[in-house]
Amino acid sequence: GESVGLHLPTLSVQEGDNSIINCAYSNSASDYFIWYKQESGKGPQFIIDIRSNMDKRQGQRVTVLLNKTVKHLSLQIAATQPGDSAVYFCAENIGQAGTALIFGKGTTLSVSS
Amino acid sequence: DTEVTQTPKHLVMGMTNKKSLKCEQHMGHRAMYWYKQKAKKPPELMFVYSYEKLSINESVPSRFSPECPNSSLLNLHLHALQPEDSALYLCASSQELNTEAFFGQGTRLTVV
Numbered sequence: 001g002e003s004v005g006l007h008l009p010t011l012s013v014q015e016g017d018n019s020i021i022n023c024a025y026s027n028s029a030s031d032y033f034i035w036y037k038q039e040s041g042k043g044p045q046f047i048i049d050i051r052s053n054m055d056k057r058q059g060q061r062v063t064v065l066l067n068k069t070v071k072h073l074s075l076q077i078a079a080t081q082p083g084d085s086a087v088y089f090c091a092e093n094i095g096q097a098g099t100a101l102i103f104g105k106g107t108t109l110s111v112s113s
Numbered sequence: 114d115t116e117v118t119q120t121p122k123h124l125v126m127g128m129t130n131k132k133s134l135k136c137e138q139h140m141g142h143r144a145m146y147w148y149k150q151k152a153k154k155p156p157e158l159m160f161v162y163s164y165e166k167l168s169i170n171e172s173v174p175s176r177f178s179p180e181c182p183n184s185s186l187l188n189l190h191l192h193a194l195q196p197e198d199s200a201l202y203l204c205a206s207s208q209e210l211n212t213e214a215f216f217g218q219g220t221r222l223t224v225v
Contacts, residue, residue, distance in 0.1 A: 031211075032211050032212075034213065034214070036216075041221075042218055042219070043117075043119075043203050043205075043216035043217050043218045043219045044156065044203070044205075044216045045216070046213060046214070046215060046216075049213055089155055089156075093210075093211050100144075100146060100158055100161045100168075100169055100210065101146075101158070101205075101214055102158065103155035103156050103157075105154075105155055106154075106155050
């Protein structure tokens with residue numbers, strides 16, 4: 001079935017670098033996307049969201065980009081810190097009654113100092 | 114209060130036991146969710162409640178029985194589970210369906 005996926009299962013960066021985590025989705029009806037961060041032993045933590053009527057949204061040190069043409073979502077983390085080490089999931093919702101957030105496979109981000 | 118609180122944090126149960134997982138939020142959210150997460154996998158949707166009515170059941174076995182007693186509480190009743198049901202069970206809530214969802218810290222369930 002259709003699902004949200006990720007390009008890379010792991011990403012290793014140096015402290016201070018910018019990180020880019022990618023996500024490809026296949027359901028063209030998806031209209032709402034969220035990025036979550038999950039640390040070991042904890043529940044997913046909301047980072048940033050974006051609706052399909054936007055192509056970019058910025059938060060504190062994070063930016064989400066949405067390219068509906070190629071059905072691609074990315075999370076950019078500026079000046080990555082060791083505390084950013086975690087698993088990052090993108091999740092999509094197709095915005096219809098009877099649907100809820102469906103998660104992609106996740107990318108493990110490792111930040112070395 | 115922006116928390117979703119889940120109890121217990123850890124649970125070990127035998128295959129013949131009956132237990133319940135509890136979830137509580139006081140953000141006035143009208144949608145609540147149960148997800149199951151196995152190690153190194155993404156959360157998988159189990160159930161969705163919207164305005165205290167079951168909105169989605171993702172073909173979950175009947176040994177898992179959800180209940181939404183009121184708009185702040187969500188329970189997951191467990192009976193006759195199998196060892197393969199061992200996982201992290203996550204509760205989440207959102208203002209409405211298709212809005213920002215907040216997750217609790219989960220209940221780590223081990224079935225022996």
